[in-house]
Amino acid sequence: MIEFKEVTKRYGDVVAVDRVSFIAPPGHITGFLGPNGAGKTTTLKVLLGLAAASSGEALIDGTPYRDWESPARTIGGMLTADAFHPGRSGRESLILACQLLRLPRSRADEVIDEVGLSRREGRSRVGTYSLGMRQRLALGQALLGDPSVLVCDEPTNGLDPQGQRWLADLLTARAAQGCTVLLSSHQLTDVERIADRVVILAGGRLVVADTVAALREAHGDLADYYFHCTVGADRTPIEKVA
Amino acid sequence: MWHVELRKLVDTRVGVALVVAGALLAGVFGGGAVLIRDGQAFGDIARMAAVPGATLVPVLTILLVTAERTHHTALSTYLLVPQRGRVVVAKALASGTLGLAVVLLSLVAGAIITPIAGLLTGQSIAWQMAWPEFGLFAAGVMLSAVSGWALGLGVSHAPAAIVVVLIWPMVASIISTIGDTAAEVVRWLDLASVTTLVDDHSLLAWARVGVGIIVWIGIPAAVGCWRTLTREVD
Numbered sequence: 091m092i093e094f095k096e097v098t099k100r101y102g103d104v105v106a107v108d109r110v111s112f113i114a115p116p117g118h119i120t121g122f123l124g125p126n127g128a129g130k131t132t133t134l135k136v137l138l139g140l141a142a143a144s145s146g147e148a149l150i151d152g153t154p155y156r157d158w159e160s161p162a163r164t165i166g167g168m169l170t171a172d173a174f175h176p177g178r179s180g181r182e183s184l185i186l187a188c189q190l191l192r193l194p195r196s197r198a199d200e201v202i203d204e205v206g207l208s209r210r211e212g213r214s215r216v217g218t219y220s221l222g223m224r225q226r227l228a229l230g231q232a233l234l235g236d237p238s239v240l241v242c243d244e245p246t247n248g249l250d251p252q253g254q255r256w257l258a259d260l261l262t263a264r265a266a267q268g269c270t271v272l273l274s275s276h277q278l279t280d281v282e283r284i285a286d287r288v289v290i291l292a293g294g295r296l297v298v299a300d301t302v303a304a305l306r307e308a309h310g311d312l313a314d315y316y317f318h319c320t321v322g323a324d325r326t327p328i329e330k331v332a
Numbered sequence: 333m334w335h336v337e338l339r340k341l342v343d344t345r346v347g348v349a350l351v352v353a354g355a356l357l358a359g360v361f362g363g364g365a366v367l368i369r370d371g372q373a374f375g376d377i378a379r380m381a382a383v384p385g386a387t388l389v390p391v392l393t394i395l396l397v398t399a400e401r402t403h404h405t406a407l408s409t410y411l412l413v414p415q416r417g418r419v420v421v422a423k424a425l426a427s428g429t430l431g432l433a434v435v436l437l438s439l440v441a442g443a444i445i446t447p448i449a450g451l452l453t454g455q456s457i458a459w460q461m462a463w464p465e466f467g468l469f470a471a472g473v474m475l476s477a478v479s480g481w482a483l484g485l486g487v488s489h490a491p492a493a494i495v496v497v498l499i500w501p502m503v504a505s506i507i508s509t510i511g512d513t514a515a516e517v518v519r520w521l522d523l524a525s526v527t528t529l530v531d532d533h534s535l536l537a538w539a540r541v542g543v544g545i546i547v548w549i550g551i552p553a554a555v556g557c558w559r560t561l562t563r564e565v566d
Contacts, residue, residue, distance in 0.1 A: 139410070140565040142564070156414040156415070162411060169407055170407060172404050173411075174403070175340075175405050176403060177346055186339065187408070187412055189335070215345070231408065231411075
């Protein structure tokens with residue numbers, strides 16, 4: 091289970107994340123929504139030990155990420171498609187990760203197959219990959235340890251419609267196996283379709299954390315509710331009053 | 333995990349190109365030692381063969397460290413190993429190992445070139461090696477490799493760090509010509525002063541080496557480690 095307890099992240103005087111608390115339970119997909127600059131990625135960075143919280147704590151199965159001995163064998167994190175050396179092949183990048191995680195090299199090939207990259211593409215330099223291929227590679231690295239917790243930040247960026255459907259099926263299957271999935275996304279319809287729970291952040295603050303069913307029952311259409319509760323927190327230009 | 337960092341040194345196009353260039357130039361320089369001057373021995377050839385590698389080693393170790401930031405691979409690395417200190421130490425060990433590999437490669441190059449050059453030139457090339465001198469030279473190469481790691485950490489910008497490493501010998505040479513005081517200052521700042529220990533075992537000579545290590549390794553490594561351990565990964 092993923093648990094945020096009053097997490098706050100400040101950059102000087104700017105409060106990027108303000109006392110955010112919510113949980114993402116195992117066996118469910120938790121959609122993590124919010125406009126650009128809402129603090130989603132910062133929150134996920136705190137969760138994955140890449141940024142220190144100013145106060146509060148983020149726990150995975152009761153333990154902060156950085157306190158796990160080899161967290162990537164249990165927790166799959168995917169924050170960006172651009173965290174690979176462009177001069178290295180995709181397969182080589184995964185082999186390096188396998189060595190760090192003490193996994194057999196054959197796991198790299200298994201994962202390349204699992205994320206839909208061909209063996210030839212796996213041997214190509216990452217610098218030649220499209221965004222969609224890099225997303226698949228990043229997801230592949232997250233899946234190396236066959237994790238029971240999966241944290242993905244906008245994984246559908248650059249994926250074609252088939253790729254988006256494949257990803258949705260993969261995440262749904264993982265959750266059905268008991269995996270905790272925290273999915274940050276701007277694809278409201280996809281999240282509404284596959285997520286069981288939704289967390290909405292705006293301006294660094296938690297707006298709502300509830301089940302999709304409960305939100306639908308209370309507010310009708312999830313997309314309409316999202317736009318309603320994030321109004322003023324996005325970057326939509328304000329029309330000048332004549 | 334140092335072996336993973338060692339692998340990262342040579343598994344990219346740039347890494348492979350630099351290693352191949354270093355190996356080819358080792359042959360050219362080793363062979364050139366025989367052609368330029370008569371009476372060379374195995375030790376002289378090995379030492380000349382090490383020159384290109386010794387020049388390229390800090391460049392490779394700088395790239396090993398700075399690539400994490402330049403190519404955002406730190407996000408991957410620290411997701412896999414959140415204990416950042418372990419990654420930093422592994423890179424230092426890999427850097428030292430690369431320096432040692434260059435020294436060993438130069439011995440191999442010397443062992444190959446010595447008999448071949450003897451046959452081609454008709455000279456009698458002795459299998460002699462001044463081991464104390466070569467040992468200090470090897471120590472200098474390894475210190476240079478580790479200083480690349482430290483500068484990469486401290487400066488965190490590959491082009492700037494590489495320029496500093498490559499132009500320092502020229503700058504040091506120019507400063508030394510200004511006067512005795514300037515030359516003495518350079519002796520205190522230059523990591524290459526480690527080679528003077530072969531003739532000079534005084535406390536002063538060791539102090540010079542210590543100051544050089546502090547300036548080129550200690551200070552940049554301390555700054556870089558602090559930044560790496562505390563900074564948000566982006």
